[in-house]
Amino acid sequence: MSFLRTVFNSSVIIHPPGFYIIAFESLPLISVYIIFLSFVYVVTVFFNCLLIYIVIFNHCLHTPKFLAVINLAVIDLFLNTCTIPSMIKVFLIKDNFIPFNLCFVQMYVYYVLISLESYALTILAYDRLIAICFPLRHNSINTVRRMCCIVSITWCLALGGTAFATGIMTRLSFCSSVRVLSYFCDYAPVFRLACNDYSMQWFAASLLSISLLGVPFFFIVLTYISILVTVYKMKSVAHQLKTLATCAEHIILVAIFYIPLFVIFTIGFYFGAINPDHRVLSLSLSSCIPPCINPIVYSLKTKEIQVRALKLFRKDQINANQPL
Numbered sequence: 548m549s550f551l552r553t554v555f556n557s558s559v560i561i562h563p564p565g566f567y568i569i570a571f572e573s574l575p576l577i578s579v580y581i582i583f584l585s586f587v588y589v590v591t592v593f594f595n596c597l598l599i600y601i602v603i604f605n606h607c608l609h610t611p612k613f614l615a616v617i618n619l620a621v622i623d624l625f626l627n628t629c630t631i632p633s634m635i636k637v638f639l640i641k642d643n644f645i646p647f648n649l650c651f652v653q654m655y656v657y658y659v660l661i662s663l664e665s666y667a668l669t670i671l672a673y674d675r676l677i678a679i680c681f682p683l684r685h686n687s688i689n690t691v692r693r694m695c696c697i698v699s700i701t702w703c704l705a706l707g708g709t710a711f712a713t714g715i716m717t718r719l720s721f722c723s724s725v726r727v728l729s730y731f732c733d734y735a736p737v738f739r740l741a742c743n744d745y746s747m748q749w750f751a752a753s754l755l756s757i758s759l760l761g762v763p764f765f766f767i768v769l770t771y772i773s774i775l776v777t778v779y780k781m782k783s784v785a786h787q788l789k790t791l792a793t794c795a796e797h798i799i800l801v802a803i804f805y806i807p808l809f810v811i812f813t814i815g816f817y818f819g820a821i822n823p824d825h826r827v828l829s830l831s832l833s834s835c836i837p838p839c840i841n842p843i844v845y846s847l848k849t850k851e852i853q854v855r856a857l858k859l860f861r862k863d864q865i866n867a868n869q870p871l
Contacts, residue, residue, distance in 0.1 A: 561720040565646040566737070568637055570730040570827045581638045584831075587839045588631040594842040595620045601855050608851060611694035612674050616846050618698050619667040623838030626660040629653065631835060634730050650732035655713040657731060657834075659705050661808075662759040664837065666701035668804060669763040671797055671845075672770040673697070679790055680777045708759060712751040719745055730831050764805050771798070796845045800837065807833030 598620045602608045633653070637643045645653065677689045712734070719741035729736045738748040774794060781787045811829050846852055 559720070560718065561722045561742075562647055562717075563721050563725045565644055566650050566721075566725045566727045566732060566740075568633075568643045568645060568730065568732070569726045569728055570634075570637070570824075570831075577638070580828075581635060584631050584835060585635060587835050588627055588635075590843075591623060591627045591631075591835075591839045594847065595624045595838070597856065598842045598846050598852065599624075601852055601859065605855050608855075609691065611689045611691050612678075613851075614691060614694045614698065615667070615670045615674055618670065619664075619841060620846065622660055622663045622667055623841050626657075626664060627835055627838045629656050629660060630731050630831070634831070637730075645732060650727075650737070651713055651716060654716070654732040654734055654737065655709055658712070658734065658755075658759075659709045661834065662705035662709060662755075663701060664804065665760050665763045666705065668797070668801055669766055670694075670697060670701065672767045672801075675794055675797060676770045676773060679774050679793075705759065708755055712748075712755050715747055715751060719743060719748065728827065730827050733830075760805070760808060764801075764809075767801055796848060800841055800845055803840070804833070804837045 599617060602613050602617050602620075674689060674694075678685050681688055716734075716738060719738060720743045721740055722742040724740050727733065727736050727740070734748075734752055738745045738752075741748075771794070774790075778787050778790050781790070807829055811826060811833065847856065
């Protein structure tokens, strides 16, 4: 194999033409899993596009809450589009080679979207906090303008932090193996292929894991502690149960997204005590399943969305039944 050599700080940096994505080699029934992921992708695209359409074309839904919901739906749509089609391509076409620059583009986009998913769940927790703990001041505190600012800040943090972490990967030399044990150009499996020191990349990965996953999760925990304190002070048990019920869907989304990632990154990244194939399977599920179920579990169960979705389908039925 021929390698492209570049010079950085008077030392030779070796960049290969690309990498080979090696995933699911020893897992049985991989074809069934790929079919399942195809179904997940179709569901993700359909329900998130439906949700985006409903909110955009109904002006009464242009509120801070549904701005946060739209933000999550867009992220979900892009997150599964970033990974699932490429996984299907690797399996169907047997083309697992990805060019060097494209590898880092995919890495950057994936981790930006994972970071944004984490922040989006945090924003929804913030919305619940204001609605429950400050009900009389909810409209004055949580305005559309303020929500736009919060969403914009999270996008800037995710784009900037991930750009730094991905940029320093170009300082690594890859002079031996180019087989990435993951289903995409994953950060840790790629830098561990380097034949020079990757301590800076390891530190950046640790720092970003804390700032983009740990800090948002900690904020969500504090949010629900505050909510529980407020609920405890309510005099009516029925009101307490009704208030807690409004948080149930969000708690489910948080658990599905964060728990697998914390287990994978803690056991796999720091202790290296997880089988590579099992890590790939767990990471792919924890990345692909939440964008699929988020609109179903959280958004489409809200009364405002349900009413407008039913109106949309009834309108389509009427139009289909009308004679030409």
